[in-house]
Amino acid sequence: MNHLVLPLPDPRAPLTTLRCRGLAGLLDRMAALDGHTPATTGPADPVAALARIVTAAGLTGPDEPLDGDELRYVPTPAARERVGSEQDGAWPQSTKSRHRRALRRTPGALFTFPLEDPETAGDALTIFTTNWSPTPAGCAVAVHRGHPLSAGLPVGRTSAFTGRYCRHPLTGDLLPVWTASWVAPEFGTGAVLVNPGHDATDLVFAREVGLPVRFALAPADGEEGPEHWPSPPVTGGGRAIRTGATDGLDAAEAQAEYLRTAMTRGLADKHTDVGAGSFAVAAFVPEGPHTVQWDRERRTVSHAGHGIPVRVSPSAVLAVVDPTARQAELCVVAPSSTVESELLALRLLLAEPHLGPLPQQAPDVLLVGPVAGKGDGLTPDVLELAVLVGADPQETLSLKPQQTETAQRFLRTHTELLASPQETPGEADNGTLQAAAQIKSALRQRNVKQAFTHLYRLQKSLAKSQAPLSGALTVYETLAHALAGLPGRPTDAQLGRTWQLV
Known part of the structure; x- marks a missing residue:
């Protein structure tokens, strides 16, 4: 892989x-x-x-x-x-x-609104809602401007009819599908049931585009007759009206019955929406x-x-x-x-x-x-090394002069070791191999600071030797390459072999 x-x-x-x-x-x-x-x-x-x-x-x-x-x-x-x-x-x-x-969980229900004249079997709009007690009064569906059913909105316009209709899952009525600028694609499915009789935003939209305003709930203590007709929007519960068999039920009972009916038809289910917002x-x-x-x-x-x-x-x-x-x-x-x-x-x-x-x-x-801290005045190689090895990854790093000075000395000594022609042919000694094993183990565990401390110690030991073993230099250069990407004399094949042997 x-x-x-x-x-x-x-x-x-x-x-x-x-x-x-x-x-x-x-x-x-x-x-x-x-x-x-x-x-x-x-x-x-x-x-x-x-x-x-x-x-x-x-x-x-x-x-x-x-x-x-x-x-x-x-x-x-x-x-x-x-x-x-x-x-x-x-x-x-x-x-x-x-x-x-970070994720927002909202309990509710998903209702399915089958599309009229579907292009493929099963074409439908799904709508997530947290309160479906006034659902029978819904008169339209609105989708966000980037929705697959939407052709978008010309600049300056806030709504447009898509030319499509869908079926109400409870009544079978045909509802027009609109594009509306106020529908948020991040919430639910990016489609909402427009219910102007029971929602202030929907009411403004309905009056703007000319949708009917119907009612499926009325105040629990309300009376019948023209003088007692409800004024939109009716919110906060009440009793079911003009819904047929559920008339007179309180909002919670009606809501339970609507979900049961739609679930029986395979057009609804309980659902907890996971909200995540949007990301740049x-x-x-x-x-x-x-x-x-x-x-x-x-x-x-x-x-x-x-x-x-x-x-x-x-x-x-x-x-x-x-x-x-x-x-x-x-x-x-x-x-x-x-x-x-x-x-x-x-x-x-x-x-x-x-x-x-x-x-x-x-x-x-x-x-x-x-x-x-700041890296002002530092060369890129010194700054990169100091930021890499100054602390282990998960820790906050406070960049201080002593760390940047250590990085400068390490890089300078590394250059001097590569430039020195004095070395003794031979394999790495046991001390070098033991130190290398510690460094590699620390790198495996992502203890970068500890790995650098051991590598710096190994480097100083090699620098003090008048003619270090060639094998020890190869081990050091392999580890310097792995840790900081520093240039060295071994080929890629030699680096791989030495890494495996350490």
């Missing part, structure tokens, strides 16, 4: 991002030394990845993209359910706990190599080839949209600050059933603590 190490950035913390990249490089080099085949480290074609998300899930943005605006991924109910029920593999417990708290997967930028066609009416990337060209900067999480990455042995190096954002988005993308093969196992996740 291919091996992929994917570092996620913290856009607000460049040094933390640098630390993640350094740790990802370390893990990638160890995997290569172990004989794993590396997979691509990012989406080979971010534009294609965004187009695949449009087809398989949801992608939304502003009417008029401006520099800095975000293109956001909206997970499907199937992906949210899979992650919410933790049926997507054995993720680390700490990550699962934080994701569990790209940003609109004035310049860059990646251009997408933007559909302003649907507020998404056009997969039909029409739209206005806009440039985007892709997020690292798009890497897992690629089928090769989804089938790779994946390790994610993520700032601890991104667990509820980028890392959760990545997990949901992996759980999308229509993006490609579902991963056989959850990725290995390495959470990285933040970096405090």
Whole structure:
């Protein structure tokens, strides 16, 4: 199986991002030394990845993209359910706990509204609701502007009739399907039952487009007759009216009866919605190599080839949209600050059933603590090494002069060792091999600081020797390559053999 190490950035913390990249490089080099085949480290074609998300899930943005605006991924109910029920593999417990708290769980019911003249058998709209006691009075269904049934909304418009109708699961009435700007794609299924007699938002919409206002509930102590007709919206319970057999039942009893009836017909079921919100997967930028066609009416990337060209900067999480990455042995190096954002988005993308093969196992996740301090005045190689080895990954790193000075000395001595022609032919001695075994073990356990401490000690020992053994130098250079990616004299084959022998 291919091996992929994917570092996620913290856009607000460049040094933390640098630390993640350094740790990802370390893990990638160890995997290569172990004989794993590396997979691509990012989406080979971010534009294609965004187009695949449009087809398989949801992608939304502003009417008029401006520099800095975000293109956001909206997970499907199937992906949210899979992650919410933790049926997507054995993720680390700490990550699962934080994701569990980040996801919103809302009990309710799913009702199915079969489409009139379906294109394929079983075509229907599903609607999640938490209160279906006034359901018989529903007069329309509204979907978000990027919904498959929607043609979008021209700029400046807030609603449009889709030309489609669906059947009410309780009455069989034909309900028009509308596109409405106020329908949030992130909640439920992205479709809602419009019930203006019992909801203030629906009432405004109904009066705007000319929908009927019906009632299925009235105050419990209300009387009959024109002088007692209810005024919309009627909310907060009451008793069922104008519903036939359920007339007179209180709202809770009527609600239970409606669910029972629809379930008997196979058109409803109890359901707990898992809410995840939406996640930034790209940003609109004035310049860059990646251009997408933007559909302003649907507020998404056009997969039909029409739209206005806009440039985007892709997020690292798009890497897992690629089928090769989804089938790779994946390790994610993520700032601890991104667990509820980028890392959760990545997990949901992996759980999308229509993006490609579902991963056989959850990725290995390495959470990285933040970096405090500044790297002003340091050369890139010194800064990268100090950020990598100053503390173990999960710990907060306080970057101090003594750490950067140690990194400078280590790099200087490394260069001097490579430049020195004085060495004695021979295999590494037992002391070197024992130290190397400690370093390799620490790296395996991701105790980076401890590994560097032992490697620095080994380096000083070799530097003090007037003519160190060639085998000892090869062992040292192999470990310096694994830990920090430092250049050395051994070939790739020699590095692999030495790593296996240590």
